Amino acid sequence: MEIKINSLTAEVFLELYTSVGWEPPCLEQIITALKNSAAAFTAYDKGKPVGMARLIGDGGMSFYIKDFAVLPAYQSKGVGTLIIKAIEEYIVNSLSPGWAVSLELISTKEAVRFYKRMGFEERPCAWDGPGMFKMVRKAQ
């Protein structure tokens, strides 16, 4: 298994995204999102793309994981763990000595255990509220 950074195409994104049952945005939105991501991570099994995640962020204080998906046939085989490790390595390599940044995401219900194992803290907690989410639309 090999993780590549910034090799993800919109077509492969679409394939992996829909493979886990998510309704995709239009191709132009995907192309724009990929272009403006801090980095995109793709896992390959002998050249075949089997998993991906996008990292967005400001480079100084905050990063956010989006669109984390592994082909159903490849789930629970360690691909997601490799991608998270690659993301963390990428972030650490981009920071100045002594810096700490937040890495955030909204988990699917099924993936909570996975992320906890990867060191993420759940919200809400005793001192913090839940993550919040809203879609913003432009009329046709």
Ligand SMILES: CC(C)(COP(=O)(O)OP(=O)(O)OC[C@H]1O[C@@H](n2cnc3c(N)ncnc32)[C@H](O)[C@@H]1OP(=O)(O)O)[C@@H](O)C(=O)NCCC(=O)NCCS
């Ligand atoms: C969540 C996901 C990215 C993890 O990648 P992975 O390669 O399966 O993860 P790993 O093999 O490294 O780790 C396995 C863990 O992932 C989780 N996992 C496995 N299959 C899963 C699935 N269909 N959905 C969600 N989480 C899953 C489990 O916690 C599993 O641990 P377990 O085997 O002890 O139960 C992947 O399973 C997936 O694409 N799931 C469907 C889409 C999704 O929920 N994405 C998360 C968006 S926030």
